[in-house]
Amino acid sequence: MMLTLLLLIPLIAGILSFFLKGEGVKILALLSTLATLVLSGFVSYEILVAGLSGTNNTLDFSMPWIPQLGTEFSLHADGMSAMLCLLTGIVMPVIIIANWNKEVERPWSFYGLMLLSQAGITGVFLAYDALLFYAFWELALIPVYFLCSQWGGEKRIAVTFKFFVYTFVGSLMMLAALIYLSTLNPGANSYSWANITHAGASLAPETQSWVFWMIFIAFAIKLPIFPFHTWQPDTYEQSPTPVTIILSALMVKMGMFAVLRWLFPMVPQGVAFWSNTVIILSIIGIVYASFLAIVQTDLKRLIAYSSIAHMGLMCAAAFSNTQMGMHGLMVQMFNHGINITGMWLIVSMVENRYGTRDMTKLGGMATAAPQMAIALAIISFANIALPLTNGFIGEFMLFNGIFQSASAYNIVFMAVAGLGIILGAVYTLNMVQKTAFGNTTPMLISKDMTTNESLAMALIVVLVIFLGVYPKPLLELTQSVAQMMVP
Amino acid sequence: MKAIIAATIIGVIMMFASILSNNKSGIVSLATVLFFFLFGINIWEVYESINATGVAAPAYLNNMMSLDSFAIWFSMLMSGCALLYILLLGKEIAKVGKHVGEYFALIAFIMVGIYLLAGYSNMLMLFIGIEILSIPQYILAGSDKRNLKSTEASLKYFLMGSFSTGILLMGIAMLYGATGSFDIINFRMLQTDALNPLALSGILFLIIGLGFKVSAAPMHMWTPDVYDGSPTPFTAFMSTIVKAGVFVAFLRLFHASFGNLTNHWMMIVAVITATTLFIGNITAVFQQSVKRMLAYSSIAQAGFMLFAILSVNATAWQGIVIYAVAYSVATIGMFAVLIKLKDYTYDGFNGLAKKEPALAFFTTIFLMSLAGIPLTGGFMAKYFVLLAAVQQGQVMWLVIFALIMAAVSVYYYFKVIIAMYFKTGEAELNHEVTGYDKLMLGITCLLVILIGLMPQLLLNL
Numbered sequence: 022m023m024l025t026l027l028l029l030i031p032l033i034a035g036i037l038s039f040f041l042k043g044e045g046v047k048i049l050a051l052l053s054t055l056a057t058l059v060l061s062g063f064v065s066y067e068i069l070v071a072g073l074s075g076t077n078n079t080l081d082f083s084m085p086w087i088p089q090l091g092t093e094f095s096l097h098a099d100g101m102s103a104m105l106c107l108l109t110g111i112v113m114p115v116i117i118i119a120n121w122n123k124e125v126e127r128p129w130s131f132y133g134l135m136l137l138s139q140a141g142i143t144g145v146f147l148a149y150d151a152l153l154f155y156a157f158w159e160l161a162l163i164p165v166y167f168l169c170s171q172w173g174g175e176k177r178i179a180v181t182f183k184f185f186v187y188t189f190v191g192s193l194m195m196l197a198a199l200i201y202l203s204t205l206n207p208g209a210n211s212y213s214w215a216n217i218t219h220a221g222a223s224l225a226p227e228t229q230s231w232v233f234w235m236i237f238i239a240f241a242i243k244l245p246i247f248p249f250h251t252w253q254p255d256t257y258e259q260s261p262t263p264v265t266i267i268l269s270a271l272m273v274k275m276g277m278f279a280v281l282r283w284l285f286p287m288v289p290q291g292v293a294f295w296s297n298t299v300i301i302l303s304i305i306g307i308v309y310a311s312f313l314a315i316v317q318t319d320l321k322r323l324i325a326y327s328s329i330a331h332m333g334l335m336c337a338a339a340f341s342n343t344q345m346g347m348h349g350l351m352v353q354m355f356n357h358g359i360n361i362t363g364m365w366l367i368v369s370m371v372e373n374r375y376g377t378r379d380m381t382k383l384g385g386m387a388t389a390a391p392q393m394a395i396a397l398a399i400i401s402f403a404n405i406a407l408p409l410t411n412g413f414i415g416e417f418m419l420f421n422g423i424f425q426s427a428s429a430y431n432i433v434f435m436a437v438a439g440l441g442i443i444l445g446a447v448y449t450l451n452m453v454q455k456t457a458f459g460n461t462t463p464m465l466i467s468k469d470m471t472t473n474e475s476l477a478m479a480l481i482v483v484l485v486i487f488l489g490v491y492p493k494p495l496l497e498l499t500q501s502v503a504q505m506m507v508p
Numbered sequence: 509m510k511a512i513i514a515a516t517i518i519g520v521i522m523m524f525a526s527i528l529s530n531n532k533s534g535i536v537s538l539a540t541v542l543f544f545f546l547f548g549i550n551i552w553e554v555y556e557s558i559n560a561t562g563v564a565a566p567a568y569l570n571n572m573m574s575l576d577s578f579a580i581w582f583s584m585l586m587s588g589c590a591l592l593y594i595l596l597l598g599k600e601i602a603k604v605g606k607h608v609g610e611y612f613a614l615i616a617f618i619m620v621g622i623y624l625l626a627g628y629s630n631m632l633m634l635f636i637g638i639e640i641l642s643i644p645q646y647i648l649a650g651s652d653k654r655n656l657k658s659t660e661a662s663l664k665y666f667l668m669g670s671f672s673t674g675i676l677l678m679g680i681a682m683l684y685g686a687t688g689s690f691d692i693i694n695f696r697m698l699q700t701d702a703l704n705p706l707a708l709s710g711i712l713f714l715i716i717g718l719g720f721k722v723s724a725a726p727m728h729m730w731t732p733d734v735y736d737g738s739p740t741p742f743t744a745f746m747s748t749i750v751k752a753g754v755f756v757a758f759l760r761l762f763h764a765s766f767g768n769l770t771n772h773w774m775m776i777v778a779v780i781t782a783t784t785l786f787i788g789n790i791t792a793v794f795q796q797s798v799k800r801m802l803a804y805s806s807i808a809q810a811g812f813m814l815f816a817i818l819s820v821n822a823t824a825w826q827g828i829v830i831y832a833v834a835y836s837v838a839t840i841g842m843f844a845v846l847i848k849l850k851d852y853t854y855d856g857f858n859g860l861a862k863k864e865p866a867l868a869f870f871t872t873i874f875l876m877s878l879a880g881i882p883l884t885g886g887f888m889a890k891y892f893v894l895l896a897a898v899q900q901g902q903v904m905w906l907v908i909f910a911l912i913m914a915a916v917s918v919y920y921y922f923k924v925i926i927a928m929y930f931k932t933g934e935a936e937l938n939h940e941v942t943g944y945d946k947l948m949l950g951i952t953c954l955l956v957i958l959i960g961l962m963p964q965l966l967l968n969l
Contacts, residue, residue, distance in 0.1 A: 089963075
């Protein structure tokens with residue numbers, strides 16, 4: 022029931038928003054996102070406690086939907102889904118608080134679409150039926166498409182359309198594979214997680230190896246891993262910042278989550294067959310995106326490329342097939358979501374105050390707006406995974422996982438991926454230096470963080486440091502899932 | 509059988525109504541009431557057939573009609589769509605020309621044709637059904653007599669239509685030569701190993717003849733001109749309900765009679781499907797006018813419906829029903845919006861979202877359904893026909909090709925959405941959008957979503 026509420030609150034609030042005018046929309050959005058935060062916190066807590074006491078630590082809900090198709094409306098939350106719902110629950114109110122004073126055109130439709138996308142994303146994290154999962158997967162995309170195209174930058178229409186078509190093609194391929202798998206297992210529940218993974222896993226290895234790509238393409242585009250990433254920097258750059266946060270903190274996690282929840286159990290032999298290929302692609306992505314990030318002058322593009330590099334590392338660890346890597350990956354999904362949200366918040370503050378995102382024209386923020394500069398420094402340290410920030414624990418485990426992997430090239434993989442950390446330090450610190458220090462650029466509005474911005478930022482910074490010092494709750498929440506995936 | 513008789517009587521009443529009265533809105537109201545009545549009779553028939561389970565399907569007209577539960581169910585759904593069509597576009601039909609009563613009479617006669625095609629069991633009835641369905645369409649296409657394009661559409665449709673009917677007749681004759689019977693049950697005796705060449709060429713001719721009627725490529729040449737030239741309300745009817753009716757005839761014949769001969773005709777239909785999908789989708793991309801785009805899109809959608817023909821299994825029957833309704837509802841809704849606009853090009857939609865947010869929202873839902881986005885009827889429709897093809901096996905390549913083409917279709921459907929929401933401009937309307945229009949479009953929109961959420965409501969099988 023709680024899981025259904027997690028879905029219904031943003032859905033209903035989102036639909037209601039379209040009928041409200043004026044300030045009420047913002048309040049409704051804030052209240053509903055706070056409600057989901059509390060609810061997802063509660064779900065995570067229950068799962069955590071149940072896991073510690075060794076009882077059944079999942080929540081399930083199901084009711085019939087279209088029995089003729091063998092699909093049902095079934096939701097399932099284990100540690101991983103609860104954690105990602107919690108991430109969604111944290112990020113959404115942060116976005117709304119941080120943008121509280123910003124005027125948007127047609128707020129009813131803006132906030133309505135934001136809430137609808139939240140519903141879609143939550144649905145993806147909770148769905149336990151492949152067709153339901155597919156439906157949510159598409160539904161999360163549509164509000165975001167409208168958000169980017171209406172409130173984005175100059176080239177928004179063409180860019181977001183490319184993004185839309187790109188991801189749509191990917192999902193259609195996945196649909197074909199899902200239909201195929203469901204026909205292998207006719208009956209009332211052919212789409213349920215248990216049945217469809219069973220159907221996939223009992224396929225011949227050669228079949229699995231092509232089914233793998235049909236499914237993985239959809240996820241690879243969303244992640245994005247090299248060479249499917251071309252939509253990403255443009256879309257991040259053109260989207261309004263709140264939407265960029267949704268895209269990079271939450272939707273990207275949809276891809277990673279889907280790989281773990283659906284792809285791995287569905288075609289295990291296909292995964293084993295292609296894992297070196299995917300790791301190589303991911304590592305190329307890390308190095309390539311890091312080098313591109315170094316030469317960027319636009320803050321948004323820089324962070325976009327840095328995000329590709331981070332996702333590449335996560336993807337490589339996912340395919341390393343070690344428990345340590347898997348566990349680190351789950352923790353890192355959460356941490357990356359928090360860090361990048363902080364990053365984008367700062368970018369949007371900078372853009373508001375200086376009227377530009379061009380690093381060559383920025384400078385001296387440390388004297389003009391010291392609070393912002395401190396926040397930037399902390400988030401940047403988390404971005405390069407300095408110890409005592411939350412980035413450290415995740416990346417440490419990821420590297421450990423890649424190193425332990427059974428692949429013959431594990432050392433090479435780790436060494437090249439490790440290059441990403443060094444390059445990450447280069448571009449991140451360079452960014453801090455150029456924006457916070459150097460010649461002072463005059464601000465358009467000379468103001469440090471406003472109350473609502475400080476509130477949002479404080480939440481992020483506290484999480485960064487708290488999870489860096491004491492990551493145990495996060496680790497325990499996801500432990501059983503990692504153990505289940507790689508025994 | 510009651511529905512067939514009722515539809516005929518309604519047609520006659522409508523013909524005389526125009527003699528007795530010149531009041532256009534009165535005639536429209538009369539037609540609306542009569543189509544409600546027709547729908548009611550259909551529901552009555554469905555109710556009867558549900559109660560009569562276990563009894564053999566009643567046969568009529570010397571066993572030339574066999575109204576099984578599928579036929580009755582499908583007729584009911586199509587009457588429902590026709591009713592929706594009249595409710596949405598009735599007022600626009602009255603604006604096409606002077607002879608309002610006759611237009612509704614012709615629509616009623618077309619419904620008779622659809623009922624015949626849903627339940628025929630004899631080639632003679634197939635032929636009569638196709639003719640009853642086609643001839644009123646030739647007239648409707650040319651009903652805007654002052655418009656040269658409409659006249660051209662009518663003539664083109666008539667010439668191409670009669671040509672294809674000739675081919676169809678030829679096919680029927682050849683099959684008669686091979687089996688000595690018009691009864692489709694007797695075609696089942698055709699054996700794969702000792703197939704009479706006459707029967708084989710008969711099947712080929714039937715594919716071509718019926719392919720013409722459902723605008724399958726390469727027999728689609730008439731479609732864009734006819735759909736573009738005809739008055740918009742009639743295009744909405746011809747490209748949806750009528751097409752669905754012919755598809756069911758196609759399906760019935762090829763599954764009931766030639767179902768065990770698939771290795772002889774499946775590849776042909778598969779190639780036709782691929783061509784239809786390709787030509788329909790790719791050409792639609794390059795259109796400037798939304799009406800013409802919808803004409804090509806109807807070819808593209810026919811490509812998906814052809815999947816039901818080539819997959820000989822029970823899912824295909826479910827698929828064609830869901831496809832027929834989902835596609836008809838969304839397309840009729842789309843045409844109902846289009847007709848309100850002055851300018852039929854994409855630019856004519858610019859800025860519609862600002863001017864008429866409700867209208868733009870409904871259009872978005874219709875277009876998403878046509879593009880096959882989940883939780884709309886169009887998705888479930890595509891899902892069922894593709895599922896049928898996957899179950900059939902052998903045509904996985906075609907399924908993947910169709911999905912790529914579905915992605916292409918997003919391009920031209922979303923171009924309208926982009927124009928409405930993201931481009932600035934003043935979309936000019938022909939006349940004010942009334943509360944009634946919004947209500948009806950809202951209901952249509954709800955239907956689209958309902959089909960997407962619970963497609964099983966459309967299945968009685």
